Amino acid sequence: MTAVAERGRRVRETSPVLAFLGRRMLGALGAILVASLVIFLGTVVLPGDAASVVLGRNGTPQQVAALNHRLHLDKPAGTEYADWMSGLAHGDFGDSAVGLAQGETHAPVWPLISGPLKNSLILALVTALFMIPLSLFLGVLAAVNAGRPADHVISLGTLTGIALPEFVIGSLLVGVFFVGLNWLPPVALVPPGANPLDDPQKLVLPVMTLLLASLASGVRMVRAGMIEVLGTEYVQTARLNGLPERRVLYRYAMRNALAPSIQVLAQNLQWLIGGIIITESVFAYPGLGTTLVTAVGNRDVTVVRDIALLIAVAYILINLVADLIVMLLVPKLREPA
């Protein structure tokens, strides 16, 4: 084949993985833009504003309007949205509306949220580190013992966890491990600037709460996938060939059961990002959820928008990574169409 034809062939046969990545990233950008619009519109329709919050009882409609005007918080929505987006493109998260209303000339949002963001990420990561292996292990265990007591215990246990609201789980855990046994602290107060991992004891109950609240879906997906795969001929063949059971399970069977489970695990991770608000509040953990909720109460729209968008971006990125992993796991998806 001539050199030209050779190059042409390479160009035509772009790796499907790269093509996939390219398409998905474009899609992700689009999703982020749509999310930003929805978030922005959401804060626009919120009744009340930072100015009336700060002025309080003294906030006659005229005074509120005057303060809003002074703070440039009454720009037309389109301008405000454009300013916000262009600021973000430069890494500028904007000024806190409450800070400005209190009379500060600059009230950058990033220092207000970077600490809580870090704390929430650490909590989410630690939880994920346990959740993924636990989901896999328990799912396999349940599948292998399908119909037998071990399966029932696992299924029932995880179902109970997911059925109970997090604050109930959190309270029960506090009741057992603090009030009852006095083994663990009931609140996870982390001083500002400190690393949550410095005192890992504080993280145990919040992580346990998050795990109990979320394990069921992953476990059940893995279990279902495994049961299906374990019934196939090729697993039978592997067994008949004398391969050790552990190898059969984890090297051969699980790989094929994983694809749908990845999606569920990804959903769990997404839930961790946005859904830890309640757990954070029950354990007084200074994370992003608490910051977001007080910002909503204070009508600090800049902070609300920034945090909401960060969460949305995390969601979208996790989706992207999950799809990529599935594609890598399932060779069929990698074949050119």
Place this chain on the structure above:
Amino acid sequence: MSDSRNDRPPTTPLDAMFDQRLSRQTLFRGAAGAMLGMSPLLAAACGGGSTSSTAQTSAGQPKRGGVLRVSFASAGTAETLSPLIAVTPIDQARVQSLYDPLIITNPDFSTSPGLALEWNPNSDATVWEIKLRSGVTFHNGKDFTADDVIYSIQQMSKPSSYALPFVSGINAKDIKKVDKLTLQVPLKSPDSDLPSNFAQYNTWIFQNGETDFKHPVGTGPFMYESFTPGQQSVFKRNPNYWQSPKPYADQLKIVGITDNGARLNALLSGQIDAMGMLPTAQAKAHQSTGDIVVLTGKSPQPIMFYMDVTKPPFNNNDVRTAMKLIVDRPAMIEGALNGFGSVGNDIVGKGLPFYDTSLPQRVQDIEQAKSLLKKAGQENLTVELQTSEIIPGFVESATLLAQQAKAAGVTINLKQVPANSYYNPSLLYLKMSFAETQWAITGMKFFYLQALSKDSPYNETHWNVPSFDSLLSKAIGELDKTKAQDYWNQIQTIQYNEGGYIDWVAADWVDGLSTKVKGITPSGAGALGNMAFMDAWLA
């Protein structure tokens, strides 16, 4: 209106989603029982079983040292160290630690000299000369002088300051410095009790020239070290404090924990030493367990219903009186506040100077209520009562009132509205004809000026009686205490008979302390002994 609607406890974070911070007063209390109250209830239920007193004894000699950790509900990024815009309990705790007042309010509402030693009015109480305390220094070593007080008052007089209601009667631009420690304050109208204007924390004194309060400097018992709004502040002991040997603790940490359950758990586990605003159900549960000390401060704090006296059916005084007679006050205190309060008599200010104790205590009288309603042609009256979770006790008391009213043939339809609109003047506040309110009161004068006179900014009952206004001015301007008491009695009698307020309780301040904390005496003037951290020591 600090002396009025501040010191509201915060709601849970989820409630905060629907709250608007009124005057940055996001009273984040509320649905503790509903959503996130389970953990404390569980912790409470599993507590020990011994008895203990609820009063905090200060037996023993104060010990120096240690870190005092106090927690209130967080107000997020709106928390501040400036007295001018401080509004939530956690702000108050910080302000009262960093700065000093001109006049100190004692637990029994008597006063002691603070930064001001003498207050001398002229013959008609229109000009006051204030002599200041000498030898006081700011945290940065500068001397405290009249310049600092003059500057502070001028800043308080700005429209954006929450201290404005207290200094609006002062001609701020005409304040004269007589000497280094003396100033002359001219008033727009006579005020026989100018000192009382400077008790509340929005009027505490800061340094001449202070603008951004980022590294605030005060004369108070604790000095600024660090502050992360929404999380915690760290202050250290002021070794040169003029109320030596106080403070006793080496460091004061004020931590924000919004969830009531989490805050109590932090106290129970020893991660904090004191918490302000313990919800009454939890307080009751812990009073007999001995694991923490429940501190109760008797206070005039009214939680009350109000009626718009200008709109039917409440424009008829017989209907108003009937409503006042429907309330079974002790039952309401028990049901809504778990017993933490004393019976109110519809006039505000129980326990304060000039309160009229001679007016007969109203009790439930359904028969009389029915006959008054009949006389007014309002038998089988149906009204709508708007309530909100913004203050603990509001929804409970509204529900109880609706039940109690049935006996008199009155149907009260409850409408629960979002907390963010309840005190928002742009939304619902001052537009509701039958609703609830709560005030933090340290002096009757301020309540009447802010709620019941012609220019009142918070005239909830839409009260507008010119003869009442002139009585009020006379009472406020009268230097002779006997004559003043007479005027105040007349004012209160009018309110008692014709006013739109149904004040069923003087609610207690209820807080929680670790058994290690000594020295805090309950005060009617504010939570945790009116933020008496300089008195506290760790055993």
